[in-house]
Amino acid sequence: MIEVVGHRGAAGILPENTIPGFEHAIALGCGATECDLRLSADGQLIICHDATVDRTTNGSGAVLEMTFDQLRALDAGGGAPLPTYDEVLATCAGRIILLSEMKAAGTPAPAVAAVRARGLEASVYFTSFQLDLLEEVRALGDDLLLAAIYSAPVPEDFDRLAAMRVSAVDVHWRNLTPEFVQQVRARGWTARGWNPNTAEDVRTTLDLGVTSVSSDYPDLALEVVRAGA
Numbered sequence: 001m002i003e004v005v006g007h008r009g010a011a012g013i014l015p016e017n018t019i020p021g022f023e024h025a026i027a028l029g030c031g032a033t034e035c036d037l038r039l040s041a042d043g044q045l046i047i048c049h050d051a052t053v054d055r056t057t058n059g060s061g062a063v064l065e066m067t068f069d070q071l072r073a074l075d076a077g078g079g080a081p082l083p084t085y086d087e088v089l090a091t092c093a094g095r096i097i098l099l100s101e102m103k104a105a106g107t108p109a110p111a112v113a114a115v116r117a118r119g120l121e122a123s124v125y126f127t128s129f130q131l132d133l134l135e136e137v138r139a140l141g142d143d144l145l146l147a148a149i150y151s152a153p154v155p156e157d158f159d160r161l162a163a164m165r166v167s168a169v170d171v172h173w174r175n176l177t178p179e180f181v182q183q184v185r186a187r188g189w190t191a192r193g194w195n196p197n198t199a200e201d202v203r204t205t206l207d208l209g210v211t212s213v214s215s216d217y218p219d220l221a222l223e224v225v226r227a228g229a
Contacts (some may be wrong), residue, residue, distance in 0.1 A: 001190065002048040002206060003031035004221045005099060005214035005226050007195055008049060015077025016056060022091050029134065032051050032097035034086050034127075037107045044068040045085035049103070057177050060198045064104070085114050093120055094108030099147065099214075100130045108136040111152050121145070125168065131160060146189070153180040162187065170194055170214070181209040199224050 006028065009021020017035055023051060025033040026188045036049040037083035051057045053066070076082045085100070092098040098120075100111055106128070126137045127147040132226040134146050147168035148161055152175040161169065168190035171180070176193050184191040193205040202224040205213050215221040 002210070003097075003190075003192075003212035004218050004225055004226045005192070005194075005212060006030045006033040006180075006218040007214045007216050008035065008097055012075060013219065014082060015047060017083070017088060017217075018076050018078070018080040019083050019091055020080055021094075022088060025218055026092070026096050027216055028222060030096060030127075030222065032099055032212075033092065033218075034099040034101060034214060035085075036089050036101045036103050037111055038063045038066040038104050038115055039072055039106050039110075041065055041066050043106075043110075045107065045114065046071050047083045047085060047088055049139070051103075053082075066164055079147075085111060086118075089114060089118050089120060091125070092123075093118060094123075097123050097125070098124045099127050100134045101149065102126060102130070102215070107132055109140065112140045113139060115144075127170065131157070131164070134164055134166070147192070149194075151175065153177070155180065158183070158187070161189075168192055168212070173201065173208075173210075173213070176205070176210070178198060178208050185209065185211065196221070203228075211223065 006025025008016035014021040035047050038048050057076050059074040120145050125145040125147045129149045146166045149170040151172050155166045169184045170192040172191035173196045181191045191210045193210045194214035196202045196205045197216050202221050
């Protein structure tokens with residue numbers, strides 16, 4: 001069956017990038033969920049999509065300019081704090097695949113160390129729009145799983161992706177074509193469409209031939225996928 005990824009946990013249903021959101025994706029039966037990694041001012045991995053906390057918390061300021069303690073004191077929605085990467089790994093371990101999107105420089109090494117500390121190399125993908133960050137991860141081990149993210153297809157990157165030995169290519173669903181999906185799958189990579197958030201858009205994405213779909217509404221995506229199974 002097509003893999004359904006709960007984007008930032010279940011961002012359309014519960015506060016994004018929070019433990020309740022990841023738990024919800026697990027309870028729904030998603031094949032995977034996704035989180036975003038940044039560093040605090042004192043070098044701690046924290047889960048937050050934006051460069052600032054303004055949109056997703058009751059605070060204000062740049063993540064990189066705030067200490068871990070300052071970030072943890074914020075409310076990320078419903079009283080939930082911004083989680084640490086290790087907390088997300090602990091939540092997902094043995095229950096669901098985790099896509100770990102590296103949003104900033106400096107994240108690869110501590111993220112890999114955290115995954116290795118829990119022995120989760122086979123169930124965590126390191127993902128990014130920034131190919132240099134993926135190359136940093138690959139330099140840390142041939143056993144690590146990589147996925148490249150794009151807003152629109154960039155087939156001219158295929159040789160570079162092959163050299164990095166990626167396992168998946170993620171492209172915004174509106175910019176995917178059946179031809180590009182076929183090219184990705186022909187190389188043995190997962191072809192993932194992100195982020196269709198209506199039933200109609202999920203069906204359109206599936207019709208392109210993808211093998212995985214990421215959505216803010218994983219409940220809806222699962223319903224569509226299961227109906228077509």
